[in-house]
Amino acid sequence: MDGGGVEGSTTAAWMERYQQMYERATRHPFTVSIRDGTIDLSAFKRWLSQDYLFVREFVAFVASVLLKCCKQEDNSDMETILGGVASLSDELSWFKNEAARWGVDLASISPLESNLEYHRFLQSFNEPEISYAVAITTFWAIETVYQDSFGFCIEEGNKTPPELLGTCQRWGSADFKLYCQCLQRIADRILANAPADxxxxxxxxxxxxxxxxxxxxxxxxxxx
Ligand SMILES: Cc1ncc(CO)c(N)n1
Known part of the structure; x- marks a missing residue:
């Protein structure tokens, strides 16, 4: 398929095939409790500080995707990925501001086990043997889980506490959704031309x- 749309695409087929798991990731009790307004604020602060450490690791991951992209014969996706790297600079500043607002000291945080496990996964993309197709698909999936999770928190009928709306907007906004759709189109185009394995x-x-x-x-x- 080459209409630029996502319906009927490889990634759309996977979202359907693994729908249950996708829902467990994007309608998790943690984010649903943000939407309900029943969120435990100590859990929110834990997420905030752990996600700051995640994003620091994510910078290196996105840089590795950018590097793989630049090595392609057709590197027309370069600007999109470069934009992703650039926006992480603003994101790190946002985390620092947000942490200060919640009285969270980021200097004293160490990554918990699930975060470390995720770091190891991200670091595995430094291997030049990992293809651009796998890397760009992974990048799209990571961003999309947050887009869908936080987008739900600002959809109609939400009771999201006002002090958490900024967080939800960061990943739930219409702009971020467009960005994820752009990544999805890139992934689908690359996958359409990739070998089966x-x-x-x-x-x-x-x-x-x-x-x-x-x-x-x-x-x-x-x-x-
Ligand atoms: C754990 C996690 N997944 C995805 C994103 C989106 O960038 C994030 N900030 N943190």
Whole structure:
């Protein structure tokens, strides 16, 4: 398919095939409790500080995706990914401001086990053998879980506490959704031209992201 849309695409097919797991990642009790207004603020602060450490690691991951992109013969996706790297600079500042607002001292935080597990997964993309197709699919999946999770917190009928709306807007906004759709179109185009074993690896990476995202919410809720 080459209409630029996402319906009927490889990634859309996976979202359907693994719908249950996708829902566990994007409608997790942690984010649903933000939407309900029943969120435990100590859990929110745990998420905030752990996600700051995640994003620091994510910078290196996105840089590795950018590097793989630049090595492609057709590197027309470069600007989109470069934009992603650039926006993480603003994101790190946002985390620092937000942490100060909540009285969280980021200097004294160390990563919990589920976060470390996610770090190891992200670091594995430094290997030049990991293809651009797998990397860009992983990048899309990671961003999309947050977009869908936080987008739900600002959809109609939400009771999200006003002091958490900024967080939800960061990933739930219409602009961030467009950005995720742009990543999805890139992933689908690359996958459409990739060999079957690469597509299989990308599918496995998609599932792994869902597992790791569920683990991250569990960790934040202190359920694990
Ligand atoms: C754990 C996690 N997944 C995805 C994102 C989106 O960038 C994030 N900030 N943290």
């Amino acid at each position: 690469t597509v299989k690896s990308a599918e496995e990476a998609f599932i792994r992201v869902l597992e790791l995202e569920i683990g991250f919410w569990e960790m934040s809720s202190c359920r694990s």
